[in-house]
Amino acid sequence: RSRYLIQLLPENPDYDPIEVDLREQDFVIEGLYAGLLRQN
Template sequence: QRGQVVVARIGDEVTVKRFDRKRNKIILLPENQDFEPIEVDSRSDDFAIEGLAVGVIRDGI
């Protein structure tokens, strides 16, 4: 779903980004403005969503 934080595999690399989709392109948006978005062709065999972020656990709060 758009806006969901995902664990994505692109080739041999794995990244955690916010998911967006525009036509045949998947756009992985970083939370940190120092990094650029990653655009992926949704038909690429080298791309997969490996997982979804569902929550944050913090110790000591």
């Protein structure tokens, strides 16, 4: 992370990192994903 640039790194190598420039847009993390339960 730099002063104005945040980089979100995926765990899955099939996805590219997401870069957010704080000078151009707002950024807020509103929650944390912990898991998914499915009934089969």
